[in-house]
Amino acid sequence: MTRGHSSSILIVDDEKYVRESLRMALEDHYVLHMARNGAEALAFFESRSVDIILLDIMLPDTDGRRLIPDFKAIDAGVEIIMVTALQDLQSGIEAMKNGAQDYLVKPFDIDNVKAIVARAVKKKTLQKEVFLLKHEIGHCRPFETMVGQNPEIKKVFRMIATIAPSEGTVLIQGESGTGKELVARAIHNQSGRAQNPFVVINCAAIPVTLMESELFGHRRGAFTGASRDCPGKLEIANTGTIFLDDIDSLSIKMQAKLLRVIQQKEFERLGTHRLIRADIRIIASSNQDLLALVAQNRFRQDLYYRLNVLPIVLPPLRERRDDIPFLLKHFLQIYAKRNGTPTKQLTPAAIEHLAAYDWPGNVRELENLVERICTINPERTIRLGNLPPLAAIASPKHQRPLREATQAFEKQYIESALEAANGNKTEAARRLGIHRNTLLSKTKELGIKKS
Ligand SMILES: Nc1ncnc2c1ncn2[C@@H]1O[C@H](COP(=O)(O)OP(=O)(O)OP(=O)(O)O)[C@@H](O)[C@H]1O
Ligand SMILES: [Mg+2]
Structure with missing residues (x-):
């Protein structure tokens, strides 16, 4: 499961020929x-972390078995394999009671060495997987479909396919709800790292004071409240992809630290000086114009250029209105499947109305709307009149001026009355409690098309 060269092994032996024969057996597959x-x-x-230690018992300065607790105190997760001479087999077996996972007998049988090391690597990988599952860190979600026919979004799909296999850092920019996280997952899922962790860090949601420990992890006692050793998200993401969502929210201090990780490909947990090798693909996202933030000295220019190696810009939904009917259909199908009900249909007037709306919350807002209309409407067909007033469901961040919101509501209300009256204006005016002439002038003013 782990990528070829990512497991590292420390070989501890005073005899050169032993070190060399182990090197020959293992160097093709591991970092030694x-x-x-x-x-x-x-x-x-x-000073540096490794996954596995091959530990000789008879060392010039100590009995290898005595070192086991010391190694485990530094990193409880390290796998230790004792190396013992045939005549000393008993010591190897005893070492296993003290925390060693396995033992190898000298002189070596090469195949046996490879098999035992592979077993330890597998165990370590499984431990990591259990950890990821426990912390609900997305491993590889089933591929989520990205819907879109618009030429600009199709360019994005092609870009994803082109850049996914490369190791380059990706910067995804676009308004809130345009699909940045979906794109990041698609890149990971189509990359050589797909079987390894995909870890999300929501930079806007983590308090500044906790960010450093969140990213780098910490050693017990590194700060008040650090009651045990804890790996950071970078360590968890090793061999996989880390998605730094809303990267513009990172403090300037953290920006500098992140830049260091990108440049040196190494980092350490807080309170330690052990370097951990970072084999991580970085994907960052922002709904801000990062270059403008650079101009305002709110984002480091050097970090910007380090991140913006492969840029992807997601257009807002109002600039790809032709996708709205496809997205509506897609989410209607998803919710029908999820609820085990037949797929609902929208009337052409309802679709037209939704396609004209500006969607300040983009695809997320559209998805929420579909969920809402599927939940509250028992009928199979959803008419214009069944739609909630759109202005009212705009995200608070993007609230429009009252006049605009009122007009949008009026427009929709009148359209739905016309729809219910099958286009008969006199009947619609009666339902609305206004004069037919008022209705006519309102239709003109609000740009309501005759249906
Ligand atoms: N092209 C698309 N096809 C299908 N679903 C999409 C598409 N784009 C976005 N979505 C869906 O819309 C929702 C919002 O997408 P996502 O979370 O990726 O947006 P975001 O840009 O990260 O938003 P924010 O900036 O608010 O974090 C998700 O449920 C996602 O699955
Ligand atoms: Mg997001």
Whole structure:
């Protein structure tokens, strides 16, 4: 499951030929590090993380078994495989009681070495998976369909397919609800990292004071309240993709720290000096004009250029109105499936009305509307009159001036009365309690088409 070269192994043995024969057996598949004695091994492990340690028992400065608790104190998740001479088999077996996971017997049988190491790697991978499941971190969701026929959105689909296999950093910009997260997931799902974690960090939702620990993790006691060792999202995302949502909300200090990770491809947990290698694809998103924020010194220019390697800009829904009928149909089908009911239909007048609306909350707003009309309308056919007033459901962030909202409501209300009266103006005016002439002038003023 883990990508080919991402597991790292520390080989601790004082005999050169032992180190070399292990190197020959394992170097094709793993990143290897060497230490010749206990002190060197501990110093290395203090400064850098590895997944597995192959630990000789007879070391010049100590008994390898004594090192097990020290290694585990630094990182409880490390897998330790003892290396023992045939005549000393018993010590190897005993070491397993003290926390070692397995043992290898010298002289080595190469296939056996490979099999035992592969088993430890698998165990480590499974541990990571359990962790991800426990923390509900999206592993690889089933591919969500992206709907769109508009030429601009089709360009985006092609762009996703082109850039997904590369390792380049992606910056997705677009208004709220345009599908930035969906695009990020699509890139991950179509990349070579699809089987590895996809981790979302919502930069706007995490308090500034917690952000550093959220990203980098911490060691027990690193700050007040840090009661145990905790990996950060970067560590969890290793070998996979990290999605930095609303990146514009990162403080300038965190921007600098993130830049360092991108440049050096290494980071450390808070309160430690152990470097962790970062094998992470970064996808960032923002609903702001990041370049404008750079001009205002609110976003670091160097970070902007580091992120904007592969840019994707999602057009707002009002600039691709031709997609509105397709999206409506798509969500009507989704909700019917979810509720186990037949798919509802919208009348042409209702579709036309929805296609004319500005959708300040973009696709998310449209999706919410469909959910709402599916839930509250028992009928199979949804008419204009069944639609809630659209101005009222606009997201508060984008609320329109009262006059505009009132007009939008009037327009929809009159259209629905006309629809109910089958286009008969006198009847519609009667239903609305206004004079026929008032209705005619309102129709003109509000640009209501004859139906
Ligand atoms: N082209 C599309 N086809 C189908 N569903 C879409 C499309 N674009 C967006 N959606 C859906 O709309 C909703 C909002 O999309 P998403 O969360 O990706 O937007 P966003 O740009 O990240 O928004 P925000 O800036 O508010 O976080 C999601 O449920 C997503 O599945
Ligand atoms: Mg989002």
